[in-house]
Amino acid sequence: MTFLSTIKAAALSAAMIVSVALPAAHADEQYFPLQSYRVGPYAAGGTGFFGGFIDYLNLINIRDGGVNGVKLTWDECETQYEVERGVECYERQKSRAGAAAWNPLSVGIAYAMIDRITVDKVPLITVNHGRTDSTDGRVFPYVFPLLLNPYSETSGIVNYIASKEGGIDKLKGKKIVVLYHGSPYGKETIPIYELLAQKYGFTVQQIEVPHPGNEQQSQWLTIRRAKPDFVVLRGWGVMNPVALKTAVKVGYPVDHIVGNVWSNSEEDVIPAGDAAKGYTAITTQASGNTYPVVQEIVKTVYGAGKGNLEDKARIGSVYHNLGIVNGILNVEAIRVAQEKFGHRTLTGDEVRWGFEHLKLDPAKVEALGAKDLFHSINVSWDNHEGEGYVTFQQWDGKKWNVVSDWIAPDWALLRPIIEKSAEAYAKEKGIKLRTAADADAVATN
Amino acid sequence: MAAIPAEFSSAPVLPKWVAPVLLLAFAYGVVPLVGSSYLFEAILLPFLALGLAGVGLNILTGYAGQVSLGSAAFMAAGAFAAYNFNLRIDGLPLIGSIVLAGLVAAAIGIVFGLPSLRLRGFYLAVSTLAAQFFVQWALTKFSWFSNNSASGVIDAPRLSIGGLALDGAVGRYLFALTIVAVLTFLAHRLVSSQTGRNFIAIRDNETAARIIGIPVLKTKLLAFAISSFIIGVAGVIWAFAYLRTVEPDGFDLDRSFQILFIIIIGGLASIRGAFFGAALIVVFPLALSRLGGFLLGDVFDSGVLDMSQRIVLGALIILFLILEPDGLVALWDRIRRRLLFAWQST
Numbered sequence: 001m002t003f004l005s006t007i008k009a010a011a012l013s014a015a016m017i018v019s020v021a022l023p024a025a026h027a028d029e030q031y032f033p034l035q036s037y038r039v040g041p042y043a044a045g046g047t048g049f050f051g052g053f054i055d056y057l058n059l060i061n062i063r064d065g066g067v068n069g070v071k072l073t074w075d076e077c078e079t080q081y082e083v084e085r086g087v088e089c090y091e092r093q094k095s096r097a098g099a100a101a102w103n104p105l106s107v108g109i110a111y112a113m114i115d116r117i118t119v120d121k122v123p124l125i126t127v128n129h130g131r132t133d134s135t136d137g138r139v140f141p142y143v144f145p146l147l148l149n150p151y152s153e154t155s156g157i158v159n160y161i162a163s164k165e166g167g168i169d170k171l172k173g174k175k176i177v178v179l180y181h182g183s184p185y186g187k188e189t190i191p192i193y194e195l196l197a198q199k200y201g202f203t204v205q206q207i208e209v210p211h212p213g214n215e216q217q218s219q220w221l222t223i224r225r226a227k228p229d230f231v232v233l234r235g236w237g238v239m240n241p242v243a244l245k246t247a248v249k250v251g252y253p254v255d256h257i258v259g260n261v262w263s264n265s266e267e268d269v270i271p272a273g274d275a276a277k278g279y280t281a282i283t284t285q286a287s288g289n290t291y292p293v294v295q296e297i298v299k300t301v302y303g304a305g306k307g308n309l310e311d312k313a314r315i316g317s318v319y320h321n322l323g324i325v326n327g328i329l330n331v332e333a334i335r336v337a338q339e340k341f342g343h344r345t346l347t348g349d350e351v352r353w354g355f356e357h358l359k360l361d362p363a364k365v366e367a368l369g370a371k372d373l374f375h376s377i378n379v380s381w382d383n384h385e386g387e388g389y390v391t392f393q394q395w396d397g398k399k400w401n402v403v404s405d406w407i408a409p410d411w412a413l414l415r416p417i418i419e420k421s422a423e424a425y426a427k428e429k430g431i432k433l434r435t436a437a438d439a440d441a442v443a444t445n
Numbered sequence: 446m447a448a449i450p451a452e453f454s455s456a457p458v459l460p461k462w463v464a465p466v467l468l469l470a471f472a473y474g475v476v477p478l479v480g481s482s483y484l485f486e487a488i489l490l491p492f493l494a495l496g497l498a499g500v501g502l503n504i505l506t507g508y509a510g511q512v513s514l515g516s517a518a519f520m521a522a523g524a525f526a527a528y529n530f531n532l533r534i535d536g537l538p539l540i541g542s543i544v545l546a547g548l549v550a551a552a553i554g555i556v557f558g559l560p561s562l563r564l565r566g567f568y569l570a571v572s573t574l575a576a577q578f579f580v581q582w583a584l585t586k587f588s589w590f591s592n593n594s595a596s597g598v599i600d601a602p603r604l605s606i607g608g609l610a611l612d613g614a615v616g617r618y619l620f621a622l623t624i625v626a627v628l629t630f631l632a633h634r635l636v637s638s639q640t641g642r643n644f645i646a647i648r649d650n651e652t653a654a655r656i657i658g659i660p661v662l663k664t665k666l667l668a669f670a671i672s673s674f675i676i677g678v679a680g681v682i683w684a685f686a687y688l689r690t691v692e693p694d695g696f697d698l699d700r701s702f703q704i705l706f707i708i709i710i711g712g713l714a715s716i717r718g719a720f721f722g723a724a725l726i727v728v729f730p731l732a733l734s735r736l737g738g739f740l741l742g743d744v745f746d747s748g749v750l751d752m753s754q755r756i757v758l759g760a761l762i763i764l765f766l767i768l769e770p771d772g773l774v775a776l777w778d779r780i781r782r783r784l785l786f787a788w789q790s791t
Contacts (some may be wrong), residue, residue, distance in 0.1 A: 012476070039752055077747065083688055084688060088686060091483045091486045108690070111690040114600070
């Protein structure tokens with residue numbers, strides 16, 4: 001054997017090894033680009049949510065070996081909740097193949113991404129928040145405000161107050177004060193409260209707290225003079241504990257304050273100390289770590305030392321559980337799409353089809369180990385919210401306790417408003433309304 | 446006249462316009478062909494917008510010597526004004542709304558520039574903070590500005606000039622590049638004109654300027670107006686071409702500081718400096734984050750990485766300002782002189 005042929009043989013065998021090994025290394029993978037935020041003012045929400053999301057993806061990988069053998073992968077890009085960082089992350093992460101869906105958990109970033117993801121045909125998930133009119137799948141094919149949009153949240157809160165008063169007809173003549181954060185987010189529900197007040201005959205007074213809200217004496221004195229039956233706290237960050245403390249100071253009963261979905265976390269009540277005892281807040285996912293899926297995460301993921309939360313006491317907290325629920329919704333959408341398109345890496349548009357057929361009834365939710373963690377979801381091609389139910393939990397000084405049944409927002413009432421807004425958007429942007437047939441046409445590359 | 450010995454002759458000096466023209470030819474001719482969407486969307490568009498804002502602020506702070514912390518407010522005014530002109534006046538071409546938006550920003554600049562007639566230095570800087578807070582507050586408070594959009598965040602309109610759609614990454618880049626090139630050229634002409642010299646005279650000694658007959662009041666307000674016009678247009682580029690969305694939160698005090706840092710790091714009283722500074726502010730954090738993610742991404746989570754990048758970035762800026770207080774532009778000139786010298790002596 002000459003020297004040259006030795007090299008040739010070595011090269012050949014090396015090539016063969018590589019060619020055998022390659023398919024294994026390139027097994028089907030589905031990629032989640034995570035535009036997370038672990039620093040900055042929203043870090044408490046970011047670490048909890050993305051921690052829960054990653055924990056669930058890890059659970060699927062460790063326990064099931066992925067979704068039907070397709071391994072889930074992800075990487076994180078820090079946004080600090082800033083729009084331009086989110087855009088940079090989008091451009092950076094989209095170059096990686098096999099992206100399933102985007103989950104920025106930020107309204108601002110989501111807005112900046114709508115045009116981009118629509119061109120790139122990858123779904124954008126804004127669980128529990130986002131642009132209300134993106135519920136209309138005719139106009140926003142790739143945007144999914146899953147479980148709860150701001151209007152449904154408002155309707156859910158009003159329905160809860162009605163149930164406390166003994167029925168929707170008992171709302172007549174009642175008085176509700178909405179204390180809202182002085183930001184676009186805070187102001188978003190003003191017209192819906194006005195509408196519901198008119199419809200059900202209660203009076204509503206909406207009071208603004210300028211950002212950041214660390215001084216609310218005058219607002220609460222106004223509330224004391226108004227003597228409302230309920231106060232809805234539509235707050236964010238430091239505004240929430242300050243509101244609770246000030247309420248105690250002016251003598252307003254805390255158990256008549258109802259928090260919205262961004263005023264419902266442990267981080268909102270613990271700083272208020274005893275003042276928060278008895279405070280109730282809306283949620284789409286109950287907190288606590290007793291649910292089977294959370295238990296499995298503790299056992300399988302944290303047991304293997306792969307848990308994402310540094311502080312294990314936060315397992316089962318509101319944001320962590322929201323991340324887990326978001327993980328369930330994303331993974332199940334992939335599963336739905338895989339049943340139609342095959343057990344392989346899916347394109348973004350195929351995952352979009354999966355989300356549009358994501359139907360988890362209470363029995364299915366129980367099979368996933370999430371009974372009582374969240375109720376159900378029923379997404380369709382034109383309803384991208386999916387009729388999420390809400391529940392209410394009360395803070396007892398140590399933990400949240402669920403104090404209501406699952407409550408349905410009044411979707412039928414809200415739908416025409418949403419459609420009107422979405423149609424106006426479509427007209428402004430020159431978008432043609434999608435039909436059911438359009439939704440079934442799926443791009444496979 | 447005796448021939449000058451070779452070692453003393455200056456380098457074959459090209460006319461001053463050659464370098465910018467070559468740069469523009471490269472930016473128009475080569476970059477669109479080879480650039481990736483990441484390059485346009487994440488690097489060049491923010492670079493152009495912030496660079497132009499830096500040019501605007503440099504006219505006010507670098508040349509006319511009036512410190513301002515309200516730049517982001519003027520950007521916001523420009524962005525929201527362009528959005529509203531575009532929305533509410535049918536048939537107004539895009540360029541028309543941009544020019545009108547610049548004028549609105551200029552008008553607001555004049556109003557908030559009035560205190561400069563009585564206040565100087567830090568006191569003026571603090572009074573321009575009023576612009577920062579007032580504009581942001583007004584845009585959030587009155588939903589008319591965002592066309593009563595429920596969330597207060599609005600979508601940028603489609604970009605097209607004379608029927609030519611510019612919605613793609615390259616189109617938006619060319620759109621931004623053209624506006625930035627034109628305004629930068631005008632700014633360059635301005636600072637070497639009589640008005641520009643008046644600015645410098647006021648900066649260097651206001652009393653002396655008054656004595657030699659420069660109308661101080663008028664000149665200061667003119668500086669505020671021109672600067673705000675340019676910053677307002679930069680705001681339009683930021684919102685329409687770069688982010689494609691307009692929200693008041695994006696124009697907060699941090700952005701004002703960012704623009705101030707751009708001109709300090711790039712070099713005060715220098716048009717080029719604004720672009721050097723913007724390049725550093727835009728590219729450097731990205732490079733650091735890429736490097737950090739590449740080297741340590743598996744060890745630490747993204748939060749820890751981001752925190753350490755901030756520390757590194759801050760330390761480097763301090764170090765840089767100590768070693769080169771005149772900014773990147775001075776550093777660049779020195780390097781160029783050295784290179785020319787080395788080239789000559791061979």
